[in-house]
Amino acid sequence: MKAAKGTVFRYGDNVDTDVIIPARYLNSTEASELAAHCMEDIDKDFAKKVKTGDIIVADKNFGCGSSREHAPIAIKASGVSCVIAKSFARIFYRNSINIGLPIIECEEAADAIKAGDTVSIDFDSGIITDETTGKSFQGQAFPPFMQKIIDSEGLINYINAKD
Amino acid sequence: MSKMTMSQKILAAHAGLPEVHAGQLIEADLDLVLGNDITSPVAINELHKFTKEGVFDKDKIALVPDHFVPNKDIKSAENCKCVREFAIKNKITNYFEVGKMGIEHALLPEQGLTVAGDLIIGADSHTCTYGALGAFSTGIGSTDMAAGMATGKAWFKVPSAIRFNIVGKPSKWVSGKDVILHIIGMIGVDGALYKSMEFVGEGIKNLSMDDRFTIANMAIEAGGKNGIFPVDDIAIAYMKEHAPNKKYVVYEADEDAEYDEEYTIDLSTLTPTVSFPHLPENTHTFDNIDDIEIDQVVIGSCTNGRIDDLRIAAEVLTDHHVADGVRCIVIPATQKIYLQAMEEGLIKTFIEAGAIVSTPTCGPCLGGYMGVLASKERCVSTTNRNFVGRMGAIDSEIYLASPAVAAASAVKGKIAQPSELGL
Numbered sequence A: 001m002k003a004a005k006g007t008v009f010r011y012g013d014n015v016d017t018d019v020i021i022p023a024r025y026l027n028s029t030e031a032s033e034l035a036a037h038c039m040e041d042i043d044k045d046f047a048k049k050v051k052t053g054d055i056i057v058a059d060k061n062f063g064c065g066s067s068r069e070h071a072p073i074a075i076k077a078s079g080v081s082c083v084i085a086k087s088f089a090r091i092f093y094r095n096s097i098n099i100g101l102p103i104i105e106c107e108e109a110a111d112a113i114k115a116g117d118t119v120s121i122d123f124d125s126g127i128i129t130d131e132t133t134g135k136s137f138q139g140q141a142f143p144p145f146m147q148k149i150i151d152s153e154g155l156i157n158y159i160n161a162k163d
Numbered sequence B: 001m002s003k004m005t006m007s008q009k010i011l012a013a014h015a016g017l018p019e020v021h022a023g024q025l026i027e028a029d030l031d032l033v034l035g036n037d038i039t040s041p042v043a044i045n046e047l048h049k050f051t052k053e054g055v056f057d058k059d060k061i062a063l064v065p066d067h068f069v070p071n072k073d074i075k076s077a078e079n080c081k082c083v084r085e086f087a088i089k090n091k092i093t094n095y096f097e098v099g100k101m102g103i104e105h106a107l108l109p110e111q112g113l114t115v116a117g118d119l120i121i122g123a124d125s126h127t128c129t130y131g132a133l134g135a136f137s138t139g140i141g142s143t144d145m146a147a148g149m150a151t152g153k154a155w156f157k158v159p160s161a162i163r164f165n166i167v168g169k170p171s172k173w174v175s176g177k178d179v180i181l182h183i184i185g186m187i188g189v190d191g192a193l194y195k196s197m198e199f200v201g202e203g204i205k206n207l208s209m210d211d212r213f214t215i216a217n218m219a220i221e222a223g224g225k226n227g228i229f230p231v232d233d234i235a236i237a238y239m240k241e242h243a244p245n246k247k248y249v250v251y252e253a254d255e256d257a258e259y260d261e262e263y264t265i266d267l268s269t270l271t272p273t274v275s276f277p278h279l280p281e282n283t284h285t286f287d288n289i290d291d292i293e294i295d296q297v298v299i300g301s302c303t304n305g306r307i308d309d310l311r312i313a314a315e316v317l318t319d320h321h322v323a324d325g326v327r328c329i330v331i332p333a334t335q336k337i338y339l340q341a342m343e344e345g346l347i348k349t350f351i352e353a354g355a356i357v358s359t360p361t362c363g364p365c366l367g368g369y370m371g372v373l374a375s376k377e378r379c380v381s382t383t384n385r386n387f388v389g390r391m392g393a394i395d396s397e398i399y400l401a402s403p404a405v406a407a408a409s410a411v412k413g414k415i416a417q418p419s420e421l422g423l
Helices: A031-035 A070-077 A090-099 A107-112 A144-151 A155-162 B006-015 B040-047 B074-089 B104-110 B125-133 B142-151 B176-187 B202-206 B209-222 B233-242 B307-317 B335-343 B346-352 B403-412
Strands: A003-010 A055-058 A082-085 A103-105 A118-122 A127-130 A135-138 B025-029 B032-036 B061-064 B119-122 B136-139 B153-157 B161-167 B196-200 B226-228 B261-266 B273-275 B283-285 B296-299 B327-330 B378-381 B397-400
Touching: A031 A070, A055 A107, A055 A118, A070 A090, A082 A107, A082 A118, A090 A103, A090 A144, A090 B142, A107 A127, A107 A135, A144 A155, A155 B142, B006 B025, B006 B119, B006 B136, B006 B196, B006 B226, B032 B040, B032 B104, B032 B142, B040 B074, B040 B142, B061 B074, B061 B104, B104 B125, B104 B209, B104 B233, B104 B335, B119 B125, B119 B142, B125 B136, B125 B209, B125 B226, B125 B233, B136 B226, B142 B153, B161 B176, B161 B202, B176 B209, B176 B261, B176 B273, B176 B283, B196 B209, B209 B226, B209 B233, B209 B307, B296 B307, B296 B403, B307 B335, B307 B346, B307 B403, B335 B346, B378 B403
Parallel strands: A003 A055, A055 A082, A082 A103, B032 B061, B032 B119, B119 B136, B161 B196, B161 B261, B196 B226, B296 B327, B296 B378, B378 B397
Antiparallel strands: A003 A118, A118 A127, A127 A135, B025 B153, B273 B283, B273 B397
């Protein structure tokens, strides 16, 4: 995936994995079933409203808490094309790269972008554009090693290709 | 001359490098890869996508169904079946079936599977617990677990560190839980984001192994990559008892190692600490806690289900009774702890006090079962997270506290400390 464009869902600080996908649904590993309950405890309308390509923008420490990969899986299966945040909790960050969910750290973008804005992202340059306001922001680039995992669409493809 | 932290030394040794520095990306050899009944099925599914078949070392993988076990519903039963069949097919040595099973982060050190100097990853965020013994251990997700099981390796970004200089001696009812809640309250839930939390200082000798497990366990609640303690006589005695045949390696930080920040924690000044909803950083001490009535108390989990925890809870509950209208649920973290608690008479104390005692399970901590909260209910819990909806209804409330505070609260029917019972 080289670019993304969609409507923004906006959240605050410390969005934890328990609200991204509550543990009462962790008895399932089905991506579509997880997506049906994504963000349920923080935004009960999210699963109904989200469309393919939409974007989540949040403040600091997005994805804190549990190591459940079900969280980025639920977001990805909801159709979300990218999560932009001021910072990410480290296990969520790792899991997102490993499963191929694009995420970008950008404090300025998180400060400026509002719910409902149309935002586009060029993953090669890391440039985030709020098409509603016309403002652009430079997201933080991935180290080359992580970029290779993303380009391989996940860790397993990367390891398989290396072998 | 190198200037490495203790965590960096362990990573360097496992990457076959003389030196590493913060921010460096390395690939390192793993001593143990862990998964549970929630994360392993996803990992097993991913493992099948590898072109190379099988696991790297059947002795270096631990599979511990503990979250929704004994099976809480049909879907959970299917997940456990998936883990069981994988373990049998791949002849996994350290698969822990119901009967042998305990809560993973209490079980693995007890079974002697985690020792000083080890590099351990686990598909559970509280894998950081084993830093109490001087291991580098950190939580990862299911795909990393799959890659670890297949290759015996994982990639790491070498973390920088925060040093916590622990001094002094805690008073009677202050334990490891109060220490870590105090620290999280001080630095925040992302205060150690991506970083190691290295605990040093003369005060560490005043913390039992169980206190240290509790502290290292909640490093993740400050965003930490790992929490780690130096290897002293107390840690060595624990390993001699639990892992007599496993070789351990003692790593020490360089004297001139660099830290992003340094804090001094004087244990003698700490008092019982409670994290209010809905973040662990929202800490209060009893000088500013009003009467808060409660519905439930949970004493257990990978944070506080060990023998020291149960002894403290039993000491508070002796000759007292759980208040009317309060359910008190005690969960020994492993079969061995359960048995020990029985032999010491603690189980009798709990039951006579009106508490119930459950087989080991993570159950209520993550709102699975064995103590799910209804709308507007309040729980004092010795677990590790008080996020919105964590233990049940999204308008229920969780107050995180030590076993001493949890037990005293059960008796008073409101958030209370042992001194309120005349203790």
